[in-house]
Amino acid sequence: MPIEPFRNPTLAIEASGLVKAFGEVRAVDGVDLAVPAGGVYGFLGPNGAGKTTAIRTLATLLRPDGGEARVFGHDIVREPDAVRSRVSLTGQFASVDEELTGAENLVLLGRLLGFSRGQARERAGELLDAFGLAEAGDRLVKTYSGGMQRRLDIAASIIATPELIFLDEPTTGLDPRSRNQVWEIVRALVAQGTTVLLTTQYLDEADRLADRIAVIDHGRIIAEGTSRELKASVGSGAVHVRLNDPEQRPEAQRLLTQALGVPVHLESDPVAVSARVGDAAETVAHALAELARAGVAVTDFSLGQPSLDEVFLALTGHPADDTSTADSVDDNDEEDAA
Amino acid sequence: MTTTTIEPTMDAVPEATLRSALSSRARPVRASALSASLSFGWRAALKIKHVPMQLFDVTMFPIMFVLLYTYLFGGALAGSPSEYLQDLLPGVLVMTVAWITMYTGQALNTDISKGIFDRFRSLPIWRPAVLVGMLLADAARYTMASVVIVTVGVALGFRPDGGPVGVVLAVALLLVFAFSLSWVWTAVGLLAPTPEAVLQMAMTILFPLTFASNVFVDPKTMPGWVQAFVNVNPISHLATAARGLMHGNAVAGDIAWVLAWCAALVAVFAPITMRLYAKER
Ligand SMILES: Nc1ncnc2c1ncn2[C@@H]1O[C@H](COP(=O)(O)OP(=O)(O)O)[C@@H](O)[C@H]1O
Ligand SMILES: [Mg+2]
Numbered sequence: 235m236p237i238e239p240f241r242n243p244t245l246a247i248e249a250s251g252l253v254k255a256f257g258e259v260r261a262v263d264g265v266d267l268a269v270p271a272g273g274v275y276g277f278l279g280p281n282g283a284g285k286t287t288a289i290r291t292l293a294t295l296l297r298p299d300g301g302e303a304r305v306f307g308h309d310i311v312r313e314p315d316a317v318r319s320r321v322s323l324t325g326q327f328a329s330v331d332e333e334l335t336g337a338e339n340l341v342l343l344g345r346l347l348g349f350s351r352g353q354a355r356e357r358a359g360e361l362l363d364a365f366g367l368a369e370a371g372d373r374l375v376k377t378y379s380g381g382m383q384r385r386l387d388i389a390a391s392i393i394a395t396p397e398l399i400f401l402d403e404p405t406t407g408l409d410p411r412s413r414n415q416v417w418e419i420v421r422a423l424v425a426q427g428t429t430v431l432l433t434t435q436y437l438d439e440a441d442r443l444a445d446r447i448a449v450i451d452h453g454r455i456i457a458e459g460t461s462r463e464l465k466a467s468v469g470s471g472a473v474h475v476r477l478n479d480p481e482q483r484p485e486a487q488r489l490l491t492q493a494l495g496v497p498v499h500l501e502s503d504p505v506a507v508s509a510r511v512g513d514a515a516e517t518v519a520h521a522l523a524e525l526a527r528a529g530v531a532v533t534d535f536s537l538g539q540p541s542l543d544e545v546f547l548a549l550t551g552h553p554a555d556d557t558s559t560a561d562s563v564d565d566n567d568e569e570d571a572a
Numbered sequence: 573m574t575t576t577t578i579e580p581t582m583d584a585v586p587e588a589t590l591r592s593a594l595s596s597r598a599r600p601v602r603a604s605a606l607s608a609s610l611s612f613g614w615r616a617a618l619k620i621k622h623v624p625m626q627l628f629d630v631t632m633f634p635i636m637f638v639l640l641y642t643y644l645f646g647g648a649l650a651g652s653p654s655e656y657l658q659d660l661l662p663g664v665l666v667m668t669v670a671w672i673t674m675y676t677g678q679a680l681n682t683d684i685s686k687g688i689f690d691r692f693r694s695l696p697i698w699r700p701a702v703l704v705g706m707l708l709a710d711a712a713r714y715t716m717a718s719v720v721i722v723t724v725g726v727a728l729g730f731r732p733d734g735g736p737v738g739v740v741l742a743v744a745l746l747l748v749f750a751f752s753l754s755w756v757w758t759a760v761g762l763l764a765p766t767p768e769a770v771l772q773m774a775m776t777i778l779f780p781l782t783f784a785s786n787v788f789v790d791p792k793t794m795p796g797w798v799q800a801f802v803n804v805n806p807i808s809h810l811a812t813a814a815r816g817l818m819h820g821n822a823v824a825g826d827i828a829w830v831l832a833w834c835a836a837l838v839a840v841f842a843p844i845t846m847r848l849y850a851k852e853r
Contacts, residue, residue, distance in 0.1 A: 293694055318696040319599065329687035333619050345611040346695055348600035364593030374622060390691065394599045419590070426594045 246271040246398050246429040251301030254291050261287035263453030276444030277433040284453035285433035286326055289400045293323040322391040326402040328383045332376040336367055336386050347394045361389040381412025401432040437543050457549050464545050472540050473511050473518050478531035480504040486530045493521035605698035612705020630717035634668045638724050654729040661725040662814040663787035669714050669750050674774035676710050677757030681767045707754050714750045718743045734820035742817035749810050752834035755841035762848035787811050806833040
């Protein structure tokens, strides 16, 4: 049970000026980090931003070309073994052996970590149970669904409880249900005291899971803070309105523009409009009353801080990867609240 | 051919089970180099268990070789198949095992392209264990191929004068050589872009090595420059040594030559392999 004390008990990762280049490409280009121990830290950025390279460097799989980093006080270049025995990495692509069964994968890794054969078997059984894979334990991994492979992958990373776990895009490509399962696991890990560093292209995922977020673009951290701080830095909130009838959208746009006194955007969803507003709830209430009076039926509306999508746009001047934005924001806003 | 995947629900798992599985516990002490290597050997054995067809190259391939060479060339080269077999069989054994060493490189190359290799590399274990474990499992495959070939040979009329002890010694020497030669393919496996490229490169080396040797015919009929190559070729020395051990007339010089070649191969290619292995990708 006892976890040995860290050199700096409050920081899981410290980095300054970290650089990793592949030829001409500076995939990580001068990153400073101070990741507190405990909780979830999110790297948010579009494809090619340098997220994978950054965590592979921190997990000692790549050698930095500049700067330095410490994991729980251990230098990633000078003390790689000390780092390796405290962290584990679940890569972006399945890092389990498809030609073995789920149970065999876990037993193999348990043995490699130094467990006796009996202990390794016991631990494998325990993890398969906990991750809902008990039934599938004796099947070859190549017959698993994407969600099952991901869970096995994470299970494989925590056979010996790591103090810090890197999860590289743990939910990319998963259906909403599997994604929720992974989120559950992440929350359970944190509850047990493990620090989680996860990367994601999904804005809502970072928003929901991460205590602190670093927004990464072109190998640099362009913003860092809690989700609330990031949103506040963009300045204003937003109102989103969904209509019953798409035919009424031009009308709604006109009425809202008038009532709110700001430009109203038509969203890609044909029944949705949105606008940036200050925190003036009253103005918004008034605007909605105007819609009701004009006979424009509203099915749903929300008033809140800007989405991380908007934050990204405001910070970088370009939207985050289009496809990822589309399916991350829509999916399951409601079902998760339950 | 369709496989239905039934997704087990996680919702059914009680919170407590998840929490207790995740709760931190003392880390085990680091696995020893031997234990880590054996674990990787176990991994290779499991793969064979799941896909036994993988053993085709160490069973059918050698049988075909012995049958083809004995009956195609036996009469022409040595007067009769059974006479030829006494000389040929140790040679075919050497040649077959030399050829199947190249699959080591292919398997390694395939492995690297998968995420599992990153996981192995990020474990706090003795670094060469992955490779050593793989080579250990391959030694078992080579042994199996040797047993198959000798058995088929005996069925066809091969009668080693050195008896079982001679045969075992010859196979042991062959295993040492195969283990040493495998380091060449692990280096190639780490360098080559694809598994196919590994096999192509390996064949380019193995064809001249096995055919420009004394495995099939006495080099006396060959032109001088070919003879010069045949005489330094490790496969020739190994074939001569294996014949000697099996028939009870081994010459220490040949065995020494083989062992010297083994030492040289490991001394050169094991460090190259380890350097390539540690290199990031
Ligand atoms: N092994 C590599 N060799 C060359 N370039 C690479 C390599 N890995 C990543 N890159 C480049 O580095 C940049 C960052 O990639 P990556 O870290 O994978 O981003 P992300 O994980 O955020 O999608 C990209 O431009 C990518 O093409
Ligand atoms: Mg990535």
